[in-house]
Amino acid sequence: MTDEEKFDGLLRMSLTEEEIPPPAVQAALLEQIRQQPAKRELSWWLPTVIGGLQTITMVVGVNFMFPNSWLSLLSLPTGAGLILCSVTLSAAAQVWTRKERKRYVVDEL
Amino acid sequence: MATEREVVEQLVRDYGTRLYTFCRRLAFTSGDADDLYQQTYLRILDMKGTLDLSHNPAGFLMSIATRIWSDERRKFARRQRIAPLNYNHAQVNEVPDKRSTEKMVEQQQTQIELREAVQQLSDALRVPVLLYYMADMSVQDISDVLRIPQGTVKSRLHQGRQKLKLRLEESGYDG
Numbered sequence: 001m002t003d004e005e006k007f008d009g010l011l012r013m014s015l016t017e018e019e020i021p022p023p024a025v026q027a028a029l030l031e032q033i034r035q036q037p038a039k040r041e042l043s044w045w046l047p048t049v050i051g052g053l054q055t056i057t058m059v060v061g062v063n064f065m066f067p068n069s070w071l072s073l074l075s076l077p078t079g080a081g082l083i084l085c086s087v088t089l090s091a092a093a094q095v096w097t098r099k100e101r102k103r104y105v106v107d108e109l
Numbered sequence: 110m111a112t113e114r115e116v117v118e119q120l121v122r123d124y125g126t127r128l129y130t131f132c133r134r135l136a137f138t139s140g141d142a143d144d145l146y147q148q149t150y151l152r153i154l155d156m157k158g159t160l161d162l163s164h165n166p167a168g169f170l171m172s173i174a175t176r177i178w179s180d181e182r183r184k185f186a187r188r189q190r191i192a193p194l195n196y197n198h199a200q201v202n203e204v205p206d207k208r209s210t211e212k213m214v215e216q217q218q219t220q221i222e223l224r225e226a227v228q229q230l231s232d233a234l235r236v237p238v239l240l241y242y243m244a245d246m247s248v249q250d251i252s253d254v255l256r257i258p259q260g261t262v263k264s265r266l267h268q269g270r271q272k273l274k275l276r277l278e279e280s281g282y283d284g
Contacts, residue, residue: 007274012242014220015227021129025143026121029150033117036154 048090052083117153120166128170131243135178149174171244172254175236219282226276234269237262
């Protein structure tokens with residue numbers, strides 16, 4: 001065993017000498033975990049769909065109230081553009097969140 | 110199927126001691142270590158999505174503790190100034206029986222000195238050393254957690270080791 005390995009072993013042994021969490025801390029932690037309300041996961045695409053439906057409703061409303069006007073003509077590309085934007089942004093946010101989560105996860109050890 | 114809370118409770122039971130030891134080495138006072146320990150598990154509960162615990166769960170927990178600690182470093186550093194580091198030397202006397210040799214006592218003393226030396230390293234050197242030796246993380250993983258290049262991690266590990274060796278040699282360690 002080289003000096004380097006010997007030193008590494010000593011350092012590892014020294015740092016990993018276990019320290020037990022105080023029982024009060026442990027009990028308080030478990031209590032806090034149990035008291036946490038259950039999470040309700042909202043699907044990432046749901047707000048986008050709701051937003052899209054709202055936009056469509058607005059466009060239909062404008063077309064119904066002002067048929068064949070410049071406003072109704074303008075509302076179609078604007079609505080489509082808004083929906084496209086929200087879909088793109090939601091997908092990008094989802095990809096970014098996944099990437100961030102992966103940073104926490106330690107692989108191949 | 111186990112709920113998220115049950116999974117986290119299981120993590121507390123399985124890895125609590127290892128994580129707490131890590132927190133003790135990372136934070137300066139026992140109060141900070143207690144806070145950090147609890148915050149780490151509560152952060153996991155807040156994390157969105159399913160936990161991937163298939164690889165090195167202890168390393169995963171320690172990387173989260175490191176993130177929290179570096180986010181709240183100022184708070185912890187301020188507390189350290191108020192309550193400076195006070196390492197427990199009592200362990201030297203905890204050698205189990207009378208037959209314990211001088212060598213064992215010496216080894217215990219060396220370990221304590223080494224832990225103190227680690228505590229005295231700058232944060233930039235201490236954190237990679239702790240993650241490498243305590244969490245069994247690779248240079249690549251440490252670089253991901255700390256968001257610094259792999260070369261920097263290697264250089265900090267090297268510097269850390271050299272400083273620790275020097276410090277031990279000053280107090281009589283001969284390898």
